[in-house]
Every structure is written in C-alpha cells, then in structure tokens.
Ligand code: SF4
C-alpha cells in the first residue's frame with residue numbers, strides 16, 4: 325500500500341505559529357514535526373516502509389521506531405477518512 | 409483581554425436565496441446592502457493576517473454573487489482552505505468548474521429531505537431534482553462533497569425517520585461527509601419552533617440510526633449527527649466560545665461572533681466599512697462582551713464546565729431570557745431552564761402556518 329492524502333486534505337505551513345496544519349472540511353489538526361515530515365510524503369508514490377527508511381536516514385534514527393510512527397499516523401488518518 | 413487567534417472566517421456574502429426553509433439561519437430582517445468585491449477581498453486578506461486558515465462562503469445562496477469565483481480565487485491565493493456552502497440552486501456545471509479552477513477545496517450542498525416531494529415542500533421551492541444534478545456535477549468535477557440536511561419534525565417522523573434514506577443518498581452520490589444537523593432554534597427556526605420540534609422518541613430513534621451508520625461507514629463517509637439543544641442537560645459549546653475561533657462577516661460587512669448574533673439587539677456590531685477587521689476583532693465592545701469567563705454569572709462562574717461549553721449560546725440566552733449575559737437556558741442548572749421544558753410541551757401546538765422568508769406572510773413582508 326502506498327498511502328496518499330485524500331483530495332479534500334491540504335497540508336499547510338502555518339506562518340503565524342510556525343507549525344504544520346492538516347486542513348480538511350471545516351476542521352484542522354496541528355501536526356508535530358515528525359507527523360508533518362511523514363504527511364509530506366503521503367503522496368501515493370511510496371510505501372510505509374519506504375517513507376520510514378527515508379526519514380530514518382535523514383534523521384539518523386532507528387528504522388523500526390520511525391516505521392512505527394509512520395504506521396500509527398497512517399492508521400489514524402485512515403480512520404478519519406483522510407487518506408485517498 | 410487580548411483577542412484570541414481566529415481560525416475560521418464565515419463569509420456570509422449575501423442573504424439572497426430563492427428557497428425559503430422554515431429554519432433558515434439568516435436573520436428575520438434580511439440585509440440587502442452587500443459589500444463590494446474589493447471590500448470582500450480586503451476582509452479575506454485581513455482575516456488571513458489575523459490567523460484564519462479556513463473560510464466558508466455561505467449565505468443566503470453564495471452563488472447569487474457573480475463575483476464568487478473572484479472571492480474564492482482570492483482566498484485560495486492567500487492559502488486559505490475554501491469551503492463553499494450552497495443550496496445548489498444557481499449552480500451550473502460551468503460555474504462549478506470555474507469555482508474548482510479558482511480553488512474551492514470542498515463543497516457542501518444542503519438538501520431538505522431525502523424525498524423529492526417533501527424536500528420541495530420544506531424549502532417551498534421546486535429544487536430537489538436540480539440539487540441531485542448539482543451533486544452529481546460536484547463529484548464528476550472531482551470536488552469533495554458534504555451533504556447537509558437539517559433535521560426537524562418534518563423529516564424525523566415515525567415509523568421510519570429519514571436517516572437511512574439520507575445515508576443511502578450519501579453513499580450513492582459519493583459524498584465524503586454527511587451532516588445530519590438538528591435544528592438550532594434561533595432566527596426563523598425559533599419563529600417556527602412549535603412546528604419544527606421533534607419528540608424525544610423521534611430524536612433518539614434518529615440518533616440510534618446515525619450512530620449505526622457512523623460506525624458502519626467509519627473511514628469512508630464521515631457521518632455527523634449534530635445534537636439538538638432542547639433535549640439535553642448541558643448546552644452546546646456554541647462556536648467554541650464567543651469571538652474566539654470564528655469570525656462571521658455578514659453581507660453588509662458587520663462583524664459577528666456567529667450567524668445569529670445580530671438578533672442580540674442590546675449589542676451593536678461594527679462593520680468593516682467603518683474600520684478594519686483586525687481592529688474590530690481586537691477591541692470591538694460587542695466582541696469583547698462575552699470573551700473569556702469574566703462576564704459569566706452564576707451558576708456558570710463556579711461551574712466545572714465553564715471552559716467546556718463557555719456557558720452555552722448567547723443568542724439563545726437573549727432570545728429566551730432577554731439577557732444575552734445569562735446562562736443558556738438549555739442548561740439544566742439555569743434558573744430559566746423551565747422555558748425549554750415549556751417549549752418542548754408546545755410542540756405541534758401552532759395554529760398558524762410556517763413563517764417563511766420572502767414569502768407572503770405578515771412577518772416576511774415586514775422583513776423585506
Ligand atoms: S436555509 Fe434554506 S432559505 Fe436559508 S439560505 Fe439556506 S437554502 Fe436558503
């Protein structure tokens with residue numbers, strides 16, 4: 325599975341509080357730095373494992389740990405109907 | 409106190425609408441003056457500067473404004489998430505395509521019922537068939553869709569309320585969301601309350617079906633059941649607090665905390681035609697009036713829920729007690745709670761027909 329944000333979802337950098345926001349109909353949620361880095365890669369071209377590897381390499385973090393973060397966010401977004 | 413950051417602008421660009429729903433949230437005295445395109449663009453800029461990240465273009469029927477595409481384009485250029493809230497009447501496929509190209513992120517179409525004949529009777533307008541066409545275009549154009557239906561005695565009747573039919577329609581049309589919104593008794597809905605109030609049994613039956621579908625469709629269609637106000641023990645957290653997260657700008661540029669606040673005749677709301685939105689947001693006396701907690705009377709002042717529901721709805725407090733600063737009577741701790749109990753008992757008692765905007769009854773003539 326290559327997760328992708330649903331068409332109704334916009335990822336936006338919030339210039340006021342220097343944070344990332346996920347916006348969707350009438351709602352929004354603030355993403356922490358990790359979640360934002362993951363969300364930026366939910367474009368339907370990479371698997372959860374590939375995203376985890378990429379982020380682990382960039383941040384010098386253990387892949388297993390990052391992969392758990394990615395899987396958790398993907399699951400959370402899917403439950404809210406925010407993935408395509 | 410310093411004003412909080414607003415996140416959402418409700419741009420009520422017009423009160424014009426060909427429909428005449430008996431629960432319309434527009435004020436009884438409809439506003440005919442409308443801001444220019446340039447003035448709305450300034451509102452959008454100033455709102456974004458204040459922190460707004462979502463805008464709802466609503467009305468009336470926002471499509472009644474020919475410059476809607478330009479306003480959507482402006483919001484989009486500012487990076488603001490753009491919702492179009494429409495009855496669908498006035499939409500053509502070409503216009504929807506133009507709005508999509510201008511940057512609309514999401515379209516909400518209201519229907520009055522899942523049943524055509526009934527829907528047209530509720531709106532007093534032959535429009536349901538057209539709405540279904542508009543809904544199809546929205547999806548064909550790849551735009552995310554919310555279906556919205558206001559619930560009341562006219563579509564929550566027994567033995568079978570319409571919830572199952574409304575959900576089926578959402579599934580057939582490929583909607584992302586279904587908003588099942590119980591009538592909030594302000595403005596026209598308050599005037600028609602006796603006819604619109606459902607019974608507790610009807611509400612419970614509807615809530616049960618909505619919960620069933622919400623679970624069944626989780627992750628596919630977001631089913632929202634907006635709770636009614638007259639059947640609980642605590643009030644709703646109206647607008648997440650007065651002038652806190654939402655800015656509502658009316659057709660003539662007056663700045664409100666919500667769509668119903670113009671009914672509070674003891675407050676005077678300033679217009680962006682007099683001074684910039686940011687100044688009004690920061691220190692307009694009407695917006696300051698009920699910000700935070702210092703204004704709260706008992707029982708709210710010493711209640712553990714005061715930062716949960718903010719004392720409820722100020723418009724409802726004013727409409728039902730004459731004091732906008734009173735505890736919302738929807739709260740069982742309010743000394744005025746009996747008016748809610750009495751209202752429930754008045755259900756179905758009305759001898760007259762429904763009052764409707766723009767239609768020939770004494771009141772709507774007066775409202776013109
Ligand atoms: S509630 Fe009905 S009458 Fe009021 S603006 Fe919406 S569609 Fe028009």
Ligand code: SF4
Pocket residue numbers: 642643707708709711712713714715717718719720735736739740741742
């Ligand atoms: S007393 Fe006031 S704060 Fe407490 S639940 Fe009632 S309305 Fe809310």
